[in-house]
Amino acid sequence: MAEQREIDLRSAINAISDVVQNRPRPLREVDQIYMKTGDMLLQSEFVAKWADKKRLAFIGDGDAISVCVAYLQKRGIIPYGPSEIMVFDFDERICGAITRFADAERLENLNATLYNCLDVFPGPSHFDCFYTNPPWGQSNQGESVKVFMQRGMEATAYSGEGVVVIADDLELDWPKQVLANVQKFVLSSGFYVQRMMQRVHSYHLDDAPELRSCNLILRAQPGANSPGPSVRISDPARLEHFYGRDNPPKVRYVRERKRLDYGKAPEDEYSFEAWGAKECQE
Numbered sequence: 001m002a003e004q005r006e007i008d009l010r011s012a013i014n015a016i017s018d019v020v021q022n023r024p025r026p027l028r029e030v031d032q033i034y035m036k037t038g039d040m041l042l043q044s045e046f047v048a049k050w051a052d053k054k055r056l057a058f059i060g061d062g063d064a065i066s067v068c069v070a071y072l073q074k075r076g077i078i079p080y081g082p083s084e085i086m087v088f089d090f091d092e093r094i095c096g097a098i099t100r101f102a103d104a105e106r107l108e109n110l111n112a113t114l115y116n117c118l119d120v121f122p123g124p125s126h127f128d129c130f131y132t133n134p135p136w137g138q139s140n141q142g143e144s145v146k147v148f149m150q151r152g153m154e155a156t157a158y159s160g161e162g163v164v165v166i167a168d169d170l171e172l173d174w175p176k177q178v179l180a181n182v183q184k185f186v187l188s189s190g191f192y193v194q195r196m197m198q199r200v201h202s203y204h205l206d207d208a209p210e211l212r213s214c215n216l217i218l219r220a221q222p223g224a225n226s227p228g229p230s231v232r233i234s235d236p237a238r239l240e241h242f243y244g245r246d247n248p249p250k251v252r253y254v255r256e257r258k259r260l261d262y263g264k265a266p267e268d269e270y271s272f273e274a275w276g277a278k279e280c281q282e
Contacts, residue, residue: 007045012077016041016068022101023064024093026204027254031135031144031243032062032091039201044068046197046215047131047163048081054128056082057155059117059148060089063133067101070110086127087112088151091254116252117151118239121230125157133165136213139241142166142178146185147233147242149218158190158226161219168199168214182216190224193217 016037026032035043040063047056048069058066066087073081089095089112098112115122130152135144145166152162166182167175186193197215205211233239239248 008077011075012041012045012072013037015071015075015077016044019064019067019071019101022067022097023062024091024097026062027091029243029247030091030251030254033203033205035063035065035133036202036204040065040068043201043215044072045078048073048078050161050163050217051082051129051131052080053083055084055126056086057127057130057152058085058087058089059130059132059152059155060134061087061098061112061131062089062091062094064094064098065131065133066110066112067098067107070102070107071105074105074107081109083109084127085110088115088117088122088155090114090116090252092256093254096256114253116249117147118233118249119252120232121151121154125155127155127160129161129163130155131163131165133213135243136167136175137178137181138167138174139245139247140238142181142185143238144242145178145182147238149182149185150189150233151230153189153191153220154230156220158224159220161194161217162191164216164218165201165213166216168212170199172211179216186216186218189227190221191218192221194219 020037026034044065047065066085069081070085072078087095087098092114095112095114098110101107102110113122132148132152134148137144145164149162149164156162164182166178168179169175183193194217196217199212200215201213203211203213241247242249
């Protein structure tokens, strides 16, 4: 692993700001909730070090941690990072934003492809590790978390490592129930929980501003067997509350409306009022 060194905090924050500026706005109806900027920086540095020189698959990435990791390394702000990063996301806006940013900044190890985690995993399954920050499963006992984890495990052919970001709260019961169910699933899938980093992220979450999340760090058990080939997930019991209470998946992809002015505010969200306009009306 690369030698540790002190990070230029100003350069790092400015780099994260570049990524946030490029990121599409979240869609709450499909449980896109973005991590706060300071925590994005700390998370990106952690992921870059954890996946140093490895092939890393992101199963969804609304936060744009993948872009931060690649960009911080490219700018020389951190000296370590994955050799390959592939993002699998069902939001074409996110895939497009990643592709455009990677092209503009010459991030040759960063790519994205349109993929819904309910479909058969498209491969390749050559990745050394995976990362996912899925819907946290408050209304389905963690079933949505398991789906995203399953695809991550498939990306590593059930022989790698993973980081799963899920809710972590000392007062609420449901995060504890989800965590227990997720740990059972991890063991039944031939992995084990190597360690847990508790309550390390905060979010732009209006109805639960104090809710935090943890990093659950997984590793494949030695000699564990793959459960079998990837299959489409269609079991109603797993999907009924996928995005919240009585909110099953209704769309396969979020499609992007093509524009020529990416990075600028769309004209349907503002208007100009000229100097003197009100005075003239009076």
